[in-house]
Structures are given as C-alpha cells and as structure tokens.
Amino acid sequence: MSETTAAMADRPGLRILRADLISLRGHPMPPLAWPRWLRWLPHSLVCFAAALTAAASASPTAPALAIGHAAMLVLALRWPASAWWLSMAFVTGITLVYPPTRDTQIYVWMVHAGVLFLLALRVRLFSATTTTVLSTLLAVGLKASGRTVGSWTMITGALTLFALALLIGAVVRGRREDHARLTEQIAATARERALRTVLEERTRIARELHDVVAHHLSLISIQADAAPYRVQAPPAELVTEFASIRTNALEGLAELRQMLGLLRSNGPGDSTTGTSPQPSLAQLDGLLGNVRAAGLRTTARIEGTARHLPPGVELSAYRIVQEALSNVLRHAPGAEASIELSYAREALCLRVVNGPAALPAAPSPGAGHGVIGMRERVAMLGGEFAVGPTPDGGYEVSAVLPTCPVPVPTPEPAAAPPGAVAVAATVAVAVAVAEKETYA
Structure with a gap:
C-alpha cells in the first residue's frame, strides 16, 4: 500500500500541485516594466480593492471575518497559495457560522475570485484549474446545504467570476512568460550578433595583415637566398643555414596562402582572393x-x-x-x-x-x-x-x-667582389619573380 501511495505521489500532476499549492515559500507578484511611478500600480489597486471590499462587505455580526477575508487579496500579492487556502476557510466559516446577507453575499465571492485571479498569475495552468474546480465545488456544496443566502443565479454568477479569473489570469501569465522568453531570446541573439561581429572583424583584420606578413617573409627568403653570393667563398655551414632560412620562409608563405584562401572564402567552393595592396x-x-x-x-x-x-x-x-x-x-x-x-x-x-x-541622420541599416x-x-x-x-x-x-622601433638596414660590405654582387642581384630578381608568380 505504501508503494502505491509513493507511486501516486510521484505522478507529474501531483508534483505540480505539491510544488504550487502546498508550499509556504513566497511568490511575490513582480512589478511592471513601466516608469518608476507606475511600476507598483497593480499592487496599489489590489490594496485599494481590498480596503473597499472590506468596508462594503463588513456586516454588523461578523466585521472581523469580512475584513480578514478582504485582507487575503493583499496576502495573495506575496503568498498566493496560502491566501487561497485561507480564503477557502474564510468562505466556509462566514457561510456556516455567520451567513452574510443578500447584499453582502456577492462580496464574499468577489474576494475569492480576486484571490483566484492573483493565484492564476503565478502558478501553472494545471494548478490554477484545480483551485478553480475546488472553489466551484465549495460554492455548489454550500448552496446545496442550504446555508448560503441567495439564489442559484448568484451562485452561477460566482462561478462565472471564477472562470473569468482563471481565464484572464492564465492569459496574462502566458503573455508574461512569452515576453520573458522573447526578452531572453533577444538578449541571446544580441550576444551572438556581437560575438559574430567581433569574429568577422578579426577575420577582416587577419586578411589585411596577411599581405604585410607575406611581404616580410618574401623579403626574408630573397635575402637568405642572395646572402651567400654577397660574400666571397662563404663557409658551407653558412650556405646551408641560409638555405634552411629560405626553406622555412617559403613554407611559411605556403601556409599563409592556405590560410588566406580560408579567410577570404565567401562560401563553399569560393576562394576568391583580393590582390590590392593594403593602405597606409x-x-x-x-x-x-x-x-x-x-x-x-x-x-x-x-x-x-x-x-x-x-x-x-x-x-x-x-x-x-x-x-x-x-x-x-x-x-x-x-x-x-x-x-x-x-x-x-x-x-x-x-x-x-x-x-x-x-x-537629421538618415537610417543606416546594418551599421x-x-x-x-x-x-x-x-x-x-x-x-x-x-x-x-x-x-x-x-x-x-x-x-x-x-610602435616598435624600425630596424635600421645594415650597410653593405665594401669588400664584396663585383662578380658576387652581380650574381646576387640576378638571383634576387629571379627569386622575386618566382615568388610573385607563386603568390599570385
């Protein structure tokens, strides 16, 4: 039997009711997103309605019960579930112990309908529907027992108030939740747009700086290839080192070309590159x-x-x-x-x-x-x-x-043989032409 009870308690509907209705935690009604002097207008109207209802429904026989019942509207601003339970108790007590007159009967149901409305603003639709059904059963039960003053028409009007409170409360709560989700989505979209803009800007900067880096690597490869010819009988180790420098520079240029094709690609299969020099x-x-x-x-x-x-x-x-x-x-x-x-x-x-x-500035979409x-x-x-x-x-x-200090070019050695200088110049021109064709 205990396992059956535990299984019933784990049902989703019962978990929702337990979380929404059997809880003492506060659930304050948030202020409106209006100007400062209008943010608390709904709360002020509820307090004013509670005071007006307490004054109108208070009977000579039980004024404390009428005032206490009207105070449930104010309590529902922070503890809607507790206010609904207490309102159910007040309705039962007022009807059974001190039956209200025909003129004040409607105020009892109006207060309860107001508490239902404030509850429907803060709990899920299933819980709000459950409380409306229980309130309806209470009204019908009290009328069937003959303790309620008034006709069935009045009870029907009270049930209509309950249905309207449920409907309007559910609609307002749904719109508020949709607005909250939309606001969150707009904020997430704005963050994504800002991040995408930063990445696009960094990509554009990388494309522009590619030409600067490629220019320096080209110069390194040319100078490394021509350097051995500027010295008479250079050591073999020096020639090997310069060849290694030029090889590394050419490999760097090849990797830069691959990166440039990726950065300048506008879509799948599109690797169009620009060749105009970067400004200064x-x-x-x-x-x-x-x-x-x-x-x-x-x-x-x-x-x-x-x-x-x-x-x-x-x-x-x-x-x-x-x-x-x-x-x-x-x-x-x-x-x-x-x-x-x-x-x-x-x-x-x-x-x-x-x-x-x-x-006046004209609209500039995309700016x-x-x-x-x-x-x-x-x-x-x-x-x-x-x-x-x-x-x-x-x-x-x-x-x-x-700015970093610009390196000063080293003077050319004066002892370079004329033949070596001519060979160096020829090699430099040939390498420059080859690099230009490869880079294009």
Whole structure:
C-alpha cells in the first residue's frame, strides 16, 4: 500500500500541485516594466480593492471575518497559495457560522475570485484549474446545504467570476512568460550578433595583415637566398643555414596562402582572393579628398616628425581614421571633423573629433559595428582606445597605437667582389619573380 501511495505521489500532476499549492515559500507578484511611478500600480489597486471590499462587505455580526477575508487579496500579492487556502476557510466559516446577507453575499465571492485571479498569475495552468474546480465545488456544496443566502443565479454568477479569473489570469501569465522568453531570446541573439561581429572583424583584420606578413617573409627568403653570393667563398655551414632560412620562409608563405584562401572564402567552393595592396598613412590625403568630395568638411593636423611606422600600425591607423570619418558621414551629416596625428617616441596618437550634426541622420541599416572593429585593431596592437560624445554634442574617437622601433638596414660590405654582387642581384630578381608568380 505504501508503494502505491509513493507511486501516486510521484505522478507529474501531483508534483505540480505539491510544488504550487502546498508550499509556504513566497511568490511575490513582480512589478511592471513601466516608469518608476507606475511600476507598483497593480499592487496599489489590489490594496485599494481590498480596503473597499472590506468596508462594503463588513456586516454588523461578523466585521472581523469580512475584513480578514478582504485582507487575503493583499496576502495573495506575496503568498498566493496560502491566501487561497485561507480564503477557502474564510468562505466556509462566514457561510456556516455567520451567513452574510443578500447584499453582502456577492462580496464574499468577489474576494475569492480576486484571490483566484492573483493565484492564476503565478502558478501553472494545471494548478490554477484545480483551485478553480475546488472553489466551484465549495460554492455548489454550500448552496446545496442550504446555508448560503441567495439564489442559484448568484451562485452561477460566482462561478462565472471564477472562470473569468482563471481565464484572464492564465492569459496574462502566458503573455508574461512569452515576453520573458522573447526578452531572453533577444538578449541571446544580441550576444551572438556581437560575438559574430567581433569574429568577422578579426577575420577582416587577419586578411589585411596577411599581405604585410607575406611581404616580410618574401623579403626574408630573397635575402637568405642572395646572402651567400654577397660574400666571397662563404663557409658551407653558412650556405646551408641560409638555405634552411629560405626553406622555412617559403613554407611559411605556403601556409599563409592556405590560410588566406580560408579567410577570404565567401562560401563553399569560393576562394576568391583580393590582390590590392593594403593602405597606409601615405594614402591619408587621398582619403581626406574623398570624404571632402562627399560633403564632409575635414581638417588634418600632424604633430611631431612623421616617420615610417610598422605596416600593421600604419594599416590600423588608416582604417581607424577611415571608419571614424565614415561614421561622421553616416550619423552626423553636415558636421565638421578634425583629425590629429601625433608622432610620439614609442606610439602614434590619433584623434578624430566631429561637431554636432547639422541635418537629421538618415537610417543606416546594418551599421553600428565600426566601433567594434576599431577597438579590435587597437587591442591587437596592445594600445588604448576611447570613444564618446563631446560636450558640444559631437563625438570623439581617440587611439594610442604603440610602435616598435624600425630596424635600421645594415650597410653593405665594401669588400664584396663585383662578380658576387652581380650574381646576387640576378638571383634576387629571379627569386622575386618566382615568388610573385607563386603568390599570385
């Protein structure tokens, strides 16, 4: 017999009822996602309805029972299951011990219907339906016993209130749960979109830096192949070492070509690659000319002595300025922009500032990821990046890009034989042509 009882207690429906209705834990009704002064409006209305019902239903014979029953509405705001059980007890006690008059009978069922509604907002549909059925059986049983004052029409009206409380409560709870799931899905989608944007931006940066790395590896392979011919009678160990350096450089180039095909592939079977050279700060004047032709008034100022920087720094600085000016054209039409480049000893500081928009900005679908790209470029170089509005209503983009000292080329040895120099030059040209054909 005990095993049968345990099996019945493990049924899903009984577990739901036990979790929802036979529990003393609080289940507060959450505030609305409205402005601050309206968030607690439903709670205030429930308290006002409880006070109004207590005043209207209190009879001279049992005012304490009427007030206590009305207080169940307030209790249901935090403990809906306990409030429903107590409301069932109050209905039974009021009806059997102090039968209400015909005028106050309806308030008893209105209070109970309100408790049912507040319960249906917080428990599952199965539990809410069970409580409605039990409340209906209680109303019909009290009427059948002859202790309830009023006609069957009044009881029918009370049952209608119970059904409406269940229906409206279930609908509101379902909409709230759907809204919560939708909000969670939107947040998850936003996180996925941000992550995908970062990965796409990093892929684009890797594609651009590929050309820079490939250029250096090509130079290493050419210099390693030509170096033995620049010295008369080089040792065999030195020739072998240079050959090993060139072999490693060519293997690195081959792996870079494979990676480039993967990064630049737009889909299955598509391995289209671009061959245009990557820009640098040397093309900054051309960029400014293009944005001025598009209607953006732009000024540029350079502080310090302009010098050659590592290709990665040059490329990142150009792309940051390009994206910042594109954002000005897109989001602040009619504004003026200024660019400041400061060449410090170990860093390049750039700053792009624009004033407030003179015209309303047109919608730009798909935009909004440029800041992510700029931040990724600066993070790749270990620099500092900041964006934000200015006091006059404009916007500012600033970045500090660390620079590594550019190695100074070693002077050519003066004692190199003329024949060795000629052979070295011929080999260097031949290797460069071969590398260009292979890379293309």
